[in-house]
Every structure is written in C-alpha cells, then in structure tokens.
Amino acid sequence: MTRSFDGLTYCVHTFGCQMNKHDSERIAGMLDGLGGSMVETIEEADIVIFVTCCVREAADVRLYGQVSSIKNTPLREGSPLKKRILAVGGCIGQRDGEKLTEQMKHLDVVFGTHNIGALPALLAATIEDGNHHIEVLDSATDFPTNLPITREHSWAAWVPITIGCNNFCSYCIVPYVRGREKSRPIEDIVAEVQAYVNAGVKEVTLLGQNVNSYGRDLYGEPRFAQVLDAIDATGVERIRFATSHPKDLTDEVIEKFGTLKSLMPYLHLPVQSGSNRILDAMNRRYTREHYLELIEKVRKVCPDIALSTDVIVGFPGETEEDFQDTKSLIEQVGYNQVFTFIYSKREGTPAAKIDDPTPREVIQRRFDSLVDVVQNNAYTLNQPEVGKTLPVLVEGVSKRDGFILAGKSPKNQTVHAPIPEGISPESLEGTMVNVHITGAKTWYLSGEIVSEL
Ligand code: SAH
Ligand code: SF4
Numbered sequence: 001m002t003r004s005f006d007g008l009t010y011c012v013h014t015f016g017c018q019m020n021k022h023d024s025e026r027i028a029g030m031l032d033g034l035g036g037s038m039v040e041t042i043e044e045a046d047i048v049i050f051v052t053c054c055v056r057e058a059a060d061v062r063l064y065g066q067v068s069s070i071k072n073t074p075l076r077e078g079s080p081l082k083k084r085i086l087a088v089g090g091c092i093g094q095r096d097g098e099k100l101t102e103q104m105k106h107l108d109v110v111f112g113t114h115n116i117g118a119l120p121a122l123l124a125a126t127i128e129d130g131n132h133h134i135e136v137l138d139s140a141t142d143f144p145t146n147l148p149i150t151r152e153h154s155w156a157a158w159v160p161i162t163i164g165c166n167n168f169c170s171y172c173i174v175p176y177v178r179g180r181e182k183s184r185p186i187e188d189i190v191a192e193v194q195a196y197v198n199a200g201v202k203e204v205t206l207l208g209q210n211v212n213s214y215g216r217d218l219y220g221e222p223r224f225a226q227v228l229d230a231i232d233a234t235g236v237e238r239i240r241f242a243t244s245h246p247k248d249l250t251d252e253v254i255e256k257f258g259t260l261k262s263l264m265p266y267l268h269l270p271v272q273s274g275s276n277r278i279l280d281a282m283n284r285r286y287t288r289e290h291y292l293e294l295i296e297k298v299r300k301v302c303p304d305i306a307l308s309t310d311v312i313v314g315f316p317g318e319t320e321e322d323f324q325d326t327k328s329l330i331e332q333v334g335y336n337q338v339f340t341f342i343y344s345k346r347e348g349t350p351a352a353k354i355d356d357p358t359p360r361e362v363i364q365r366r367f368d369s370l371v372d373v374v375q376n377n378a379y380t381l382n383q384p385e386v387g388k389t390l391p392v393l394v395e396g397v398s399k400r401d402g403f404i405l406a407g408k409s410p411k412n413q414t415v416h417a418p419i420p421e422g423i424s425p426e427s428l429e430g431t432m433v434n435v436h437i438t439g440a441k442t443w444y445l446s447g448e449i450v451s452e453l
C-alpha cells in the first residue's frame with residue numbers, strides 16, 4: 001500500500017489536449033484518495049506535478065522554463081517536507097524518460113502516459129529516500145479510467161473511449177508517446193457515463209485521438225455509432241466528442257447528428273491541409289474532395305451544424321499553390337473555428353527527415369493571411385444567432401468581468417449574459433439557462449437570461 005499523503009499539498013499543471021486534462025483528473029483522484037489536498041499554486045504546493053505535451057516545440061520549451069523557475073520558489077511554511085517534490089509526466093515524460101532528470105537535476109519523479117497509476121508510489125518513494133524515481137512503460141496494461149477521479153467540474157466529464165493512435169500522420173509525435181490504439185469495452189464506457197448522469201453530469205465529451213475508429217481492435221469493425229446510441233440512452237443531456245479523423249467518419253456516425261437529440265450540433269473535423277499533394281505527404285489518407293463530400297453529407301443531415309478544424313501551415317515542401325488550396329478550402333467550408341498551427345518539426349517522425357527550403361517569413365505570412373479568413377468566417381457565422389434563444393450550459397463567470405456569466409451553446413459557442421440581480425454565480429454553475437441572444441462577436445455571443453431550464 002502507498003503511504004498516506006495526509007497533510008501534503010499538491011498542484012497539477014496540465015498542458016496539451018483533453019486526454020491530458022482527463023489524466024490530470026485521475027491523478028488528482030488518486031492523491032485526494034490518499035489524503036492529499038489540491039492547491040492552485042506552486043507556492044502552496046509540497047508536490048508539483050507537470051502533465052506535459054510535446055505535440056509542438058513551443059510546449060517543450062515552456063516546460064523547461066517552468067521547471068527551472070521552481071527552484072527559486074521557497075517551500076510553504078509548515079510543510080512536512082524538507083524540500084518540494086517535483087514530478088513530470090505526460091507526453092514529454094513518456095518521450096524523454098530519464099533524460100529529463102539528467103537535464104533538470106532537481107526533478108524527483110518522471111512518469112509516462114502509460115502508468116499514471118504508478119505516480120503515488122513513485123512520489124512516496126522519493127519522499128522516503130530522497131532519490132530520483134523514474135518509471136516509463138512501453139505500452140499501457142490498463143486504462144487510466146480504472147483509477148479514482150476528481151473531476152474539475154461536477155456537471156461535465158471527459159470520458160476516454162480509446163487511448164493511443166495508429167494513424168502515424170507523418171508530422172505527429174502522438175502515436176510515439178501514446179502508443180497503439182486500444183478501445184475500452186462499450187459496457188465500461190456506458191457504466192461510467194451512467195454513473196455520471198446519475199450524479200448530475202449534464203455533458204460528456206467522448207475522447208480519443210480518433211473516436212471514429214473506436215472498436216476496430218475489439219470487435220473487428222468500428223462501432224462508434226453504437227457508442228453514441230448507448231450514451232444517448234443513458235439520458236445525458238449533451239454529448240460531444242473529440243477527435244474525429246475524416247478517413248474514418250462513416251455515414252452511420254453522420255446520421256446520428258440527425259437522430260440523437262443529445263448529440264450536440266458541433267463537429268471538429270481536422271483537415272490539416274487543402275492540398276492533395278500535402279495530404280498525401282502527411283499520410284492523412286483522404287483527399288480534399290473526399291473531405292468536402294463529408295462536409296456536404298454532414299450539412300445535409302444537420303444543416304445548422306457548427307464546424308471546426310485544425311490546419312497546419314508550412315508542412316515541409318508546402319508551396320504557395322498548396323497553401324492557396326488550404327485557404328480556399330477554409331473559405332469554402334466556412335468554419336466556426338479553425339485552430340491554425342505552424343508546422344513544428346518533431347524528431348523521430350517521418351516528416352522531420354524532409355528538408356524544407358521555405359523561408360520562415362513566408363510561412364508566417366501564410367499563417368497570418370489565414371487568420372484573417374478564419375476570423376471573418378467566425379464573425380459572419382455568429383450573426384444569424386442574434387434574435388434566437390439558446391439553451392446555455394453555464395460554466396462560470398467570464399474571465400474579464402465577474403458580473404457576466406459564461407457558458408456554452410449547443411454549437412459550442414461561448415455565450416455571455418449578465419448575472420441576474422440577487423443570484424450568486426456559483427448557484428448557476430452547471431445549470432442550463434435560456435439566453436436570448438442580442439449580440440454576436442467573432443468569438444462569443446451575448447444576451448440576457450430569459451429563464452432557467
Ligand atoms: N488526434 C487528434 C489531435 C492531434 S494533435 C487529431 O488527429 O485530430 C492536435 C493538432 O495538432 C493536430 O490536429 C495538428 O493540427 C496539430 N499538430 C500535430 N502535430 C503537429 C506538428 N508537428 N506541427 C504542428 N502542428 C501539429
Ligand atoms: Fe497525430 Fe494523426 Fe494520430 Fe491525430 S490521427 S494523433 S494527427 S497521428
């Protein structure tokens with residue numbers, strides 16, 4: 001049995017995707033279960049845990065900066081420890097393992113993506129003997145979903161349905177740090193969601209690097225559509241999912257946007273590029289034409305669906321013509337949101353071996369010119385919402401103004417509305433309210449609460 005963490009405080013700093021956010025909730029669940037207390041800041045924490053991302057270089061660099069700055073932060077008064085314990089996990093932990101403690105001597109624990117369950121024991125060992133403790137496994141033996149959980153919000157839950165990725169897009173590090181794709185048995189997923197629904201959860205987000213291929217390893221064929229049916233049957237109000245690979249998006253799944261009331265009218269469908277030549281070099285295994293056909297089918301089933309995507313600018317060898325293909329696709333589809341990334345070379349991936357003569361300024365100019373298109377689209381697509389009354393799941397107060405609440409519409413738009421007089425913002429968190437929309441900006445809608453649901 002692992003030692004108790006009674007009297008010890010910890011904080012978890014999470015970078016990267018929703019999978020990491022979910023893992024961090026499991027880490028918190030384990031430490032809380034052993035008596036630890038979560039705190040927000042490094043100053044208050046006896047144990048600091050970084051759950052890291054290495055999908056692009058910027059995230060790597062940030063970790064090194066943060067870890068080295070901690071050295072100068074004194075331990076809180078009254079801490080039972082002699083020195084603060086520092087742990088790094090997540091995708092950088094998985095990729096770099098013990099190299100991390102060679103580069104950052106004051107690091108105590110390194111763990112990977114496949115063994116977050118080992119963290120309490122690793123922390124306990126370092127508290128006992130003062131040595132480094134490093135454990136990184138090659139693949140997962142169990143799903144992190146079998147660990148205790150402390151969720152960030154009582155009304156929403158991340159639910160992994162697969163872990164890992166088999167797609168090996170040529171630019172991407174994820175398959176190397178998250179391992180091969182494994183699906184959870186459908187009964188486990190449903191049981192978890194049902195328990196959440198019974199406890200008052202309103203929204204679940206099904207997670208996987210490619211949810212569309214869910215079940216291929218277990219049942220010999222993808223069964224994502226059946227998962228959606230089963231989750232709908234739990235009575236949950238809102239279902240979302242991320243992420244969806246276009247090559248595996250089936251008609252059966254698309255149909256669900258027309259038939260399941262709980263499936264929110266929002267689809268994130270990463271396109272990465274609008275050029276067939278680049279899509280091929282990226283090993284995406286679909287064409288621009290196929291992607292546009294999918295969008296057409298989705299809009300036929302659910303005309304008012306909100307769409308978002310990911311785009312990489314500056315993939316090695318991208319020409320001006322390739323870039324214009326991407327730009328025209330973005331204009332043609334009309335996305336509510338586009339996450340644009342400048343290509344970042346990741347050692348160990350096939351694309352890292354491709355030389356690229358394109359000057360950095362050219363790539364930056366392409367990137368900047370896309371951002372304009374993205375913002376114009378988002379603004380234009382928000383305008384027809386004015387005058388409608390939308391059901392909004394309240395998430396809390398707006399970051400900029402404590403008197404304004406912020407929540408999400410079915411299409412995942414951020415909605416702001418003044419908090420009615422005499423009502424505390426906390427009492428509205430996690431509730432559904434009807435908001436009459438009176439204004440629409442690029443990144444949010446605003447309006448007045450007309451009723452609670
Ligand atoms: N499995 C998901 C998410 C992967 S990571 C998916 O396939 O959609 C999220 C996004 O990061 C990707 O969609 C891609 O646009 C971007 N990304 C991944 N590797 C990158 C790299 N080396 N450089 C720049 N962006 C990258
Ligand atoms: Fe990376 Fe491609 Fe897998 Fe997404 S589908 S995680 S981009 S390899």
Ligand code: F3S
Pocket residue numbers: 015016017018019020052053054055090091173174177178
């Ligand atoms: Fe980053 Fe790992 Fe997610 S590399 S994007 S945290 S799977």
